[in-house]
Structure formats: C-alpha cells, structure tokens
Amino acid sequence: MKKIIFAGLGVVGLSMAMLMSTGCSAFRVSVKEVDPTDGRHYDQNYDQTDLQKLSKDICNQLLDSPFMSKQTEQPIMMIAPLNNNTDEHIDTKSLTDKMRVTLLQSGKVRFVNETARKKIMDEQGYQAANVTPGQNAAIGNQLGVKYMITGSFTKINKASGKQVRVSKKLFSYYKLTMEVTDITTGEMVWIAEHEIAREASKPLIGW
Numbered sequence: 553m554k555k556i557i558f559a560g561l562g563v564v565g566l567s568m569a570m571l572m573s574t575g576c577s578a579f580r581v582s583v584k585e586v587d588p589t590d591g592r593h594y595d596q597n598y599d600q601t602d603l604q605k606l607s608k609d610i611c612n613q614l615l616d617s618p619f620m621s622k623q624t625e626q627p628i629m630m631i632a633p634l635n636n637n638t639d640e641h642i643d644t645k646s647l648t649d650k651m652r653v654t655l656l657q658s659g660k661v662r663f664v665n666e667t668a669r670k671k672i673m674d675e676q677g678y679q680a681a682n683v684t685p686g687q688n689a690a691i692g693n694q695l696g697v698k699y700m701i702t703g704s705f706t707k708i709n710k711a712s713g714k715q716v717r718v719s720k721k722l723f724s725y726y727k728l729t730m731e732v733t734d735i736t737t738g739e740m741v742w743i744a745e746h747e748i749a750r751e752a753s754k755p756l757i758g759w
Contacts, residue, residue, distance in 0.1 A: 602726070602748055603643075607650040609746050610730050615658055619732065619742040626662045629655075629732075631701040638707035638726070647728075651701075664695055699741070703730035723751045 614620060620627075631652055634644035655661040665672070672694070679688035708725040725748070732742040 603647055603650060606728050606746050606748075607647055607654060610728065610744055611651055611654040611658075613744040614655070614730075614732070614742060615660055617742055617744075620660060623660075626660060627698050628662045628664060628695050629699045629701055630664055630666045630697045634702075634728075635704035638705055639709070640707070642705055644705065648701075662695075664697055666697075697735060699732050700735050701730065701732050703728060721751060723749070725749045 631648045634648060636642050636644055652663060656663055676689050676691050680691060706727045706729075709723070727745055727747050729745045730743070731740050733740050
C-alpha cells in the first residue's frame with residue numbers, strides 16, 4: 553500500500569516539476585489571429601458569422617427586388633435602429649452599419665447621415681456666423697429621405713427535456729425581418745426576412 557502511495561506521489565511530483573520547468577505554459581493565456589469569415593460557430597447563439605450572413609442576404613434581397621428595379625434614380629434612404637425582441641444583447645448597430653456599407657458600395661442607394669445631423673447643424677450654424685460668405689456651407693440644402701429601412705430581431709430558445717442522457721441539446725431560432733417604407737405615403741414597399749436555426753449538444757459532465 554505504501555509503495556502505491558509513494559508511486560502516486562512520485563507521479564504528482566514529476567508532473568509538477570514538468571509544469572515548473574516549462575514556466576507553467578499550460579496555464580498561460582494564448583492569443584492567435586483568426587479569420588473573421590471563418591464561418592465556425594462555437595455555440596448555438598448569434599455570433600459574428602450570423603451578422604455577416606444576415607447583412608449579405610438581406611442586402612442582396614433588397615438590391616435584387618422588383619422595388620429596386622423600378623427605381624429610375626438612386627433612392628435616398630436611412631436605416632433606423634433595429635428592434636431587439638430577443639432575451640439577449642445583440643449589437644444591432646453593427647448589423648445596420650454593415651448593411652449600410654453593402655448597400656452604399658453597391659452604387660444603387662444613397663444615404664443621409666442621420667446620426668450626425670446635430671453635429672452638421674452645429675457646424676452649419678458656426679459657419680453661418682464665422683466663415684467668410686461664399687465659403688460657408690449653405691443652410692437648408694440637406695437632402696430629404698424618401699425611404700426608411702426598419703427591422704426587428706426575434707428569438708426562440710428550446711432545450712431537451714429531463715431524461716437519462718450524457719448531453720443536453722440546446723436549440724436557438726432567430727428571425728430578422730426588414731422593411732422599407734415610403735415616408736411620404738407610409739406605404740411599405742418592400743419586406744424580407746432571414747431565419748437562423750441552430751442546435752448544439754452540451755455535455756453534462758466535463759469542463
């Protein structure tokens with residue numbers, strides 16, 4: 553019995569010596585560059601891959617829609633903040649920012665910078681009072697928005713019921729709905745949605 557105990561202590565001691573000799577590298581923080589378009593999911597929840605896929609799909613649907621094909625010139629738009637109807641924090645601004653970039657770079661849509669309106673008005677007021685006439689920005693020439701893009705996020709969570717098992721299944725369903733509304737008439741001129749459904753298996757025992 554004593555031999556077994558001594559043998560066990562020897563293994564533990566050897567392991568500790570190895571850890572110390574390597575500077576406890578097994579417990580150090582490790583950082584590496586990863587491809588943001590890798591496409592891997594680490595759990596069932598919304599992540600950066602979904603952001604990229606959602607924005608691309610919704611923008612493609614809008615750009616290829618009959619509504620856009622009827623436009624004789626680039627429509628002037630704005631994107632309103634999305635309604636987050638889920639039970640988690642989702643950076644919806646990153647999603648709308650990515651949509652704005654894709655749509656603007658397509659050359660088929662024009663945008664006003666609605667988030668900078670207050671700063672623009674402040675600068676125009678300053679120039680009107682302090683800048684040489686003819687070199688100041690004229691007041692009252694801002695473009696009017698014709699269409700407003702709005703949307704909402706919804707989510708449904710499910711988990712496997714109680715039973716004898718070694719893992720638990722987790723299911724998440726997300727739906728993004730986007731609309732374009734004519735702000736003059738209030739008419740909804742385009743609508744689309746994108747769904748995400750993902751299932752993950754989580755071991756009940758382990759790290």
